Each structure stands twice: as C-alpha cells, then as structure tokens.
Amino acid sequence: MPENAQDLYQRSVNALRTPPVADWDTWPFDDNIRPRTLEEPAAEPPRDGEGGVECDGCTKPDADYFWTDDRWRLIAFGPSGLPVVVVLEPRAHYDTPSELPDELAREMGVMLGRVERAVMTVDGIERVHISRYGEGAAHLHWWFMGRPTGLRQLASSFAGIWDDVLPPTPDDVWRDNIAQVAAAMRAGG
Numbered sequence: 001m002p003e004n005a006q007d008l009y010q011r012s013v014n015a016l017r018t019p020p021v022a023d024w025d026t027w028p029f030d031d032n033i034r035p036r037t038l039e040e041p042a043a044e045p046p047r048d049g050e051g052g053v054e055c056d057g058c059t060k061p062d063a064d065y066f067w068t069d070d071r072w073r074l075i076a077f078g079p080s081g082l083p084v085v086v087v088l089e090p091r092a093h094y095d096t097p098s099e100l101p102d103e104l105a106r107e108m109g110v111m112l113g114r115v116e117r118a119v120m121t122v123d124g125i126e127r128v129h130i131s132r133y134g135e136g137a138a139h140l141h142w143w144f145m146g147r148p149t150g151l152r153q154l155a156s157s158f159a160g161i162w163d164d165v166l167p168p169t170p171d172d173v174w175r176d177n178i179a180q181v182a183a184a185m186r187a188g189g
C-alpha cells in the first residue's frame with residue numbers, strides 16, 4: 001500500500017538527511033547547508049490556467065513567441081544566466097503529456113528532438129537539458145536549457161539554479177542566440 005503524504009511527512013520530518021552536496025562538482029554554493037524544516041502536507045494551490053481557464057498559454061498572442069506553427073509554439077522569457085533557455089508549448093490546452101491525443105503525442109516526440117537540435121546549433125552549447133514539471137502553469141510546457149561547452153559545473157540537475165546564480169547573458173548575445181534557434185526551427189530543425 002502506498003504511503004500517503006501525512007505518513008511520508010511523519011516518517012521524514014525528524015529524519016532529514018544532508019547529502020554531501022558540498023563535494024558535488026555541480027553544487028552552486030560554498031556555504032554549509034542544512035535541510036529546511038519539512039512542512040506538513042497542505043491543500044494544493046491552484047496552478048495558472050488550470051482547466052484552461054484564464055490560461056496564459058492559451059491567450060498569449062503569437063507575437064510573444066519567437067517561433068510558431070499550426071500546433072506548437074516556442075517562447076523565451078529574456079536573458080538569464082544560461083545562454084539559451086526556451087520553452088515549447090502545444091498551441092491547444094493540454095496539461096500533461098498523457099492527455100495529448102496520440103497523433104499530437106507522437107509529434108511531441110519529434111518536436112523535442114527538433115528543438116534540441118535547434119538549440120544545439122547555437123555556438124558553444126554542449127548539451128541541452130530537457131525537462132517538464134507542470135507545477136506552476138497547467139498549460140503543458142517543456143523546458144530546454146543549453147549547457148555551455150566546458151562548464152561541467154553547470155551540468156544536470158542544478159543547471160536551473162545556476163541559471164539564476166550566473167549573471168544574465170548580455171542582451172545582444174541573448175537575442176542572437178534566440179534568433180539562431182528560430183532560424184534553425186524555420187530551416188526544419
């Protein structure tokens with residue numbers, strides 16, 4: 001029988017561990033750390049656009065996106081620490097990959113590869129981290145984060161934190177990077 005959240009909480013609240021993150025090459029910080037107090041389970045807050053109601057992903061105009069087609073749109077939110085961070089959304093409102101009709105789900109697989117290839121055409125990108133959480137907004141969205149060649153510290157699960165730790169990419173460099181991704185998408189990825 002699976003544990004419920006309360007069981008997990010009770011078992012864990014006084015048994016939290018501190019993994020040896022200070023020894024991990026990718027850990028972004030130098031100070032000693034200790035786990036936060038685990039909060040008790042609580043009601044889930046609504047996510048943006050739940051059920052397609054007042055949903056940003058449904059209502060934003062194509063002009064907010066740097067590449068679109070009949071069924072998919074790509075957006076970039078402005079310079080951040082990593083040189084390229086873009087987000088892929090289906091045009092129609094679906095929340096989870098499992099909700100997609102089969103045809104769109106198949107196309108999603110193709111699109112994940114196509115966007116990855118487009119991000120890889122930006123000079124100096126070694127790897128593309130692809131992730132989907134769905135915790136903030138209910139309109140399905142996939143993150144693509146370009147990890148620069150030679151900066152192994154930025155690899156894997158802390159890349160999203162490094163994205164906030166590094167100073168923002170200069171605006172003109174960032175615009176060129178996004179323009180390159182757009183050009184590669186237009187060329188067919």
Ligand SMILES: [Zn+2]
Binds near residue numbers: 055057092
């Ligand atoms: Zn939506």
